[in-house]
Amino acid sequence: MFKKLHDDGAARVTVTIDGQAVQVPAGETVAAATLIHGLSPFRTSAVSGVPRAPFCMMGVCFDCLVEIDGTPNRQACQVRVAEGMAIRRQDGAGGSAP
Amino acid sequence: MTARHELAVIGAGPAGLAAATTATELGLEVAIFDDQPAPGGQIYRGVERTPLADPAVLGEDYRRGAGLAEAFRASGAAYHPSCGVWLLTPEREIGLLDNGQARFVTAGRVIIAGGAMERPVPFPGWTLPGVMTAGAGQILLKSVGMVPEKEVVLAGTGPLLLLLAAQYLRVGVRIAALLDMTPRSNALRALPQLPAALSAFGTLAKGLALKREIRRAGVRVVKGVTSLRALGEACLEAVVYEAGGREQRLDSELLLVHFGVIPDSNTTRSLGVRHLWDSRQLCWRPAVDAWGNTDVEGFAVVGDGAGIGGALAAEHAGRLAALEAARALGRIDVAERDERAAPARAAVVKELRVRPFLDALFQPAPELISRLDDDTVVCRCEEVTAGQVREAVGQGCTGPNQLKSFTRCGMGPCQGRQCGTTVSQLIGHTLGRPVEEIGAYRIRPPLKPINLTQLAALDSEEGEAA
Known part of the structure; x- marks a missing residue:
């Protein structure tokens, strides 16, 4: 869905997204890192289980909720990636997607 | 121990930065809390360290933010980035989530400069992955240099939509269509406001230049779009729109929508501040006086969070609130406050003169x-x-x-x-x-998600301190 205009030369950290190790620029948000790797949806909705992904990118829509290091319902657009971070896409109200 | 600050400023966009800088210069002890990792707010996001090879593509207005951030850094105000507010009480206790750690501070006065958010306008399919706001697209551009991979559809109304289109064109993004949902009758309704707006000729000229730039680039601009639908199963596949009574379909994986901005009022609501319905901007805003003071003692709200006025008006309103804080805290008297306030006051008046015209011109269809x-x-x-x-x-x-x-x-x-x-x-x-x-929803804390582990850590710290 999105691409980088150019490599900004930022230092990289390694995170896992659904168990897959990926290299992402340090300082980037979890939402940006996940979007650039083409991973969508981020979760399924709590009520009817439909797919969702980031909408606002500024912390007001709460549609980018993912599990980070075992804690569900974290706002991916508000959390910065860190070395070794485990990001999991979320199923419904919380808990990991299969 | 709970830290106490003379003045707490919430938010590090133009209003918050200017307020904190001015207040520090006036001799106040100031702490600024912002949920972002760097100063600038949404409008000047990433301004200190742009990921773009040529930041000029963002436009000349963006550069102003660099000066604001620099003056703020030099001021000596205590800066707390990645520090969100989840609780605010009328007693001026502030619950913070500081880099994931919960803590409390108290303040003699509080200036809330929380800014705006994009107006959410529902339409069929707006929850599909691949439907995002224009602001989201711009945040990705400004903060990490990310742009749509394939052709993007832009839809809605408002200056931000035009600005994003121009910024995208400057970095080579292909725009499938710009679906202009501005009601055709708006131009006529805005006309009576035009004479007053002409004093802000520069603002109007910039808007026209953006339109010209978009037209020259050959972007398909569809005027008079009255409805929008996003189609797809797992993600967006197509956008269906209606213009002139005819339905058209565009295949696309990304739709960015925008319907103007409104104050992000959850913080001020939770505090119990009185809010008014703004029938021009079609949104709630906190009731404030000319200094930003609310009806809750010791709290001011400035910038777009107090009603949409734009980045420049926000900056000057921040300075006014800082002067009022210095007066309330006994550093300057009324005469000095008023004298020092004159340039900022004049600038706010000038900036706001164009708003009635813009509000009428870009008002989304009821x-x-x-x-x-x-x-x-x-x-x-x-x-x-x-x-x-x-x-x-x-x-x-x-x-x-x-x-x-x-x-x-x-x-x-x-x-x-x-x-x-x-x-x-x-x-x-x-x-x-x-x-x-x-009326509106009653808003209760926590204003941001805080988990039990974080709350428990807070309790044990308090216990140790006691």
Whole structure:
């Protein structure tokens, strides 16, 4: 869905997204890192289980909720990636997607 | 121990940065709390360290933010980035989530400069992955240099949509179409406001230049678009729009929508500040005086969070609130405050002169809310549709807070940020009563998600301190 205009030369950290190790620029948000790797949806909705992904990118829509290091319902657009971070896409109200 | 600050500023956008800088220069001890990792707010996001090879593509207005951030850094105000506010009490206790750690501070005065958010306007399919806001697209561009991979569809109304289109064109992004949903009747309705707006000729000229730039690039601009639908199963596949009574379809994987900006009022609501319905900007805003003071003692609200005025007005309003804080805290007297305030006051007046024109020109069509399809999701979190809201009203529900118990509307993680404005209007339309009589959701802390582990850590720290 999105691409980088150019490599900004930022230092990289390694995170896992659904168990897959990926290299992402340090300082980037979890939402940006996940979007650039083409991973969508981020979760399924709590009520009817439909797919969702980031909408606002500024912390007001709460549609980018993912599990980070075992804690569900974290706002991916508000959390910065860190070395070794485990990001999991979320199923419904919380808990990991299969 | 709970730290105490003379002045706390919440938010590091133009209003907050200017307020903190001015207050520090006036001799106040200032702490600024911002949930972002770097100063600038949304408008000047990433301004200190742009990921773009040529930041000029963002436009000359963006550069002003660098000067604001620099002056702020030099001022000596204590800066707390990645530090969100989850609690605010009338006693001026502030609950913070500081880089994931919960803590409390208190303050002699508080200036809230929380800024704006994009107006959420529901339409069929707006919850699909691949449908985002224009602001989201711009945040990705400014902060990490990310742009749409394939052709993007832009839709809605407002200056930000034009600015994003121009910025995208400058970095080579292909725009499938710009669907202009500005009602055709707006131009006529805005006309009486034009003479006053002409004093802000520069602002108007910039807007026209953006339109020219978009036209010259050969972007397909569709005027008079009256409805929008996003189609797809797992993600967006196509956008269907109606213009001149005819439906058209565009295949696309990314749709960015924008319907103007409104104050992000959850913080001020939770504090119990009185809010007014702004019938020009179609949103709630806190009632403030000329210095930003609210009806809650010791709290001021400035910038777009107090009503949309733009980045420049926000900056000057921040300075006014800082002067008022210095007066209230006994550093300067009324005469000195008023004298020092004159340039900022004049600048605010000048900046706001163009607003009535812009507000009328870009006001979204009221039908987007009043004629919402019954099947369209209004509350994204609890997945409550417009039809369910109307049904609840039919069963005797008279306001947004009652609607919560009827439908759970507004009770999900976003705490009504996405559906609040829509719901107040929709209930008003359904009952045939003005929005100000309908009211809005009561907002309760925590304003940001905070988990039990973080709260428990707070308790044990307090215990040790005692």
